[in-house]
Amino acid sequence: MMNTPWMDDAVIYQIYLRVYGEEKGKFGTFTDVQEDLPRLRDLGINTIWLMPFFPVGQIRRKGEAGSPYAIRDFKAIAPEYVDCSKKQRDDEAKVNELGRKQFKNLVKKAHELKMRVLIDFVGDHTAVDNVLLDPANPPEKGGYHPEWFLWPYGTRRQILLGDYPLAPADDWTDTAELNYGIPVAGKPHGDQLWYHDDGDRQAMWEYMIGVLEYWVREFDVDGYRCDFAHWVPLEFWKTAISRVKALKPDVAFVAEAYERTAELVQAGFDGIYAFELYNQLKTLHHEVRNGDPYYEVPYIRNKIEWENSHYPAGYRMMRYTENHDEIRATVMYGGIERSQAAFLLALTLPGMPMIYAGQEWGETVRPPLFEGNFEEMTFKPLNRQGNSALEAWYQHVLAIRRDKTALRKGAIHFVNTSSGRVVAFLRQTEKQIMLILVNFNGDAAGEEVHIELPQAILDACAQEGGQLDDVLGKGLRIHVGSHGVRQEVQLHLAPWQSLILELRKPTHPEQAKTVSGKEKKNGKKR
Template identity: 30%
Template structure:
């Protein structure tokens, strides 16, 4: 984490919204009317995916990718106005929510305002034509940070959004943008107020492939010089190998341990099971009990937690980024919502009062996690593979399960439960 990162972020909860597909209207009003519910879920930060005008040239799908931005300083008319957004910001602030917006400074749309006014600010191929680093991103051109006046312009853009009331920035593919730019932007803006900086860092394969091509791609360890939080894509890379059946659980948990040693002390990962770029977890795992156990796991691991709108209702369908594809809120699982809300708020409290984390496997798929603080201690037992039966243990545990309020007594043997257990042991 950066040297001046706020400590409260270590247990923060981020709620991600895509305005176009949040509700049937696809406007800021959909979120404005839902602020109290989002706050009650345990959210601290409300993250808005890009809501800027989208380029038309090379557009993907009918409505286009929100990450193909035509103008960094404006809001798409279909979504609302700056006045509407300011009204929403004020209500969020009144309810104790911080506002974070998506910043996409690696590239713009092919027909962006900057392509028209400053074509010299863009990456060019050997023939002098505007181009990009990622070939599949056919609807964008990449910016070239060799131009200092580009830096000044982009920092001015950030200043304007802070003027409106924005509290933080989720920075798209931040690892592809020069670290010195991010450090300069942070230094400039944090003189004004506490700004939250979240970097979308990249998985190991992406970093390796792009460095092989000769590009300067920053690792998470480097990015922490300028950012408060980074994506857990380095861990999620291992987790996907487990979900696909290629690796076992320890492949992921070994990396969680490694993160504690290779990244700066007190650095913060943003944990997630899903986001707008990855499948809904309810479409990956089978059975509500298993999803409940994994929900506890990702929330109780060290770091911030991400909720992608609809995850709290165990939605299976991932909204299409390029089309109008609103979440079907009336089709959600509201029993799961009650459980989800309880877990998010409970684990947030645990992480905010404890500072030492440990994890061990009791048997295949059965994991025990402990959090210790000066006064408090919590023990969590998770059944991540929907197992059953009885296993020998080398500890004694007695207390009330904070999830169900049932008494739990474990000595010599543990009869595996389908649902997770969280006990305050001190």
């Protein structure tokens, strides 16, 4: 983790190429992404994550297009993501070479714009007809290795004879489970992962590590989002991450994982999915939408404090309010304002914020991984003429995070409030203090909240006083006295309103709206 300090500043943008083009009925291409990089940079994005762009299997394919996570060849580029003519696309060798060139140009352009590129690594499984299961696959493409897969007992291990490897899950029928040779607790078939000959295991590991090295060495990618990382042995990750970082020290590994998360960080991962917080936000908004009076806002604090106790020092969480596996945030949370409150919380907590392409326009349609998935039958291009005001808001809040060191690298300290519907916390460095409040009350009347200013703020203002200014642009200012005594502040927050308050040296109070605090001394108002 020490080799990836750039991730402290990372703002990740997830791209699903199938819906990233401008033309209906045509998948997006590397060229489409490259042309969009300046807009993304201006939005506040500095890291893009490309979902799988590799060829998809044919056997047991789901839908006409197939799932992008049923990969036939880890080292190839699917022709549908290459900007070319139909004639060029029919020439496999030419389109592959053109795809390599366009992907290299995309990565190069991103680096010129001081942006980084992550790609997907699907290490747990392949397509049923992966090239490694083809007897005609040449050695330079990995050769023929049915022994690297997990098979049902008693089969002949030949697809041509009607046998198929086991799938990692019952409904993943288009995939074949890789055998890493080490049992994985809690994984289906996990106790069957072993080899008679350890040389086979070593060869399989060498191939998969070679895949990771390939995209770094040949295309200079900056890291990997690792699909279902908890189903791959920790021992493999330790070896693989060490090998790839020897090739490029600042390459990043982010784990999509729902089990053994702390162990994966210890194994070398630079980031981990913040799925616990996502699930908490999902539960909270479900309760809000159903009128449940017992919100789970206090549990948000519990989740972050759990993270601090669960993970080793230096951990990073990738925080999101939607992704390709989840309902769009605008739909999940029941509207734009509600989704903004959730994202602002994710943005200001420690970790790396992630935006799923289209989120900035308020997209409501969750693109399918294959036709019929999520009840969506077609791949509809993103509505780039969507909510421009929302896009401007994302640009504004991302700029605040970029400009405020405390929001990217500061310690977090939660602040007690009088309301169970408001989350309040400090982000603090030696030189900067930010106070964040997020209101999850959507009632028309808003929320009255009392907060006692934390000692860190009083100490910083002890000499000459200070003021808390809202950098979101609402013109709110709270004056802090220099007397060092307890000070309580009463605020009225509009429905779903958030505040990002920065502690500053005092200026003339008439320059902004003032909220007078109620000072306390010895526990009594005065």
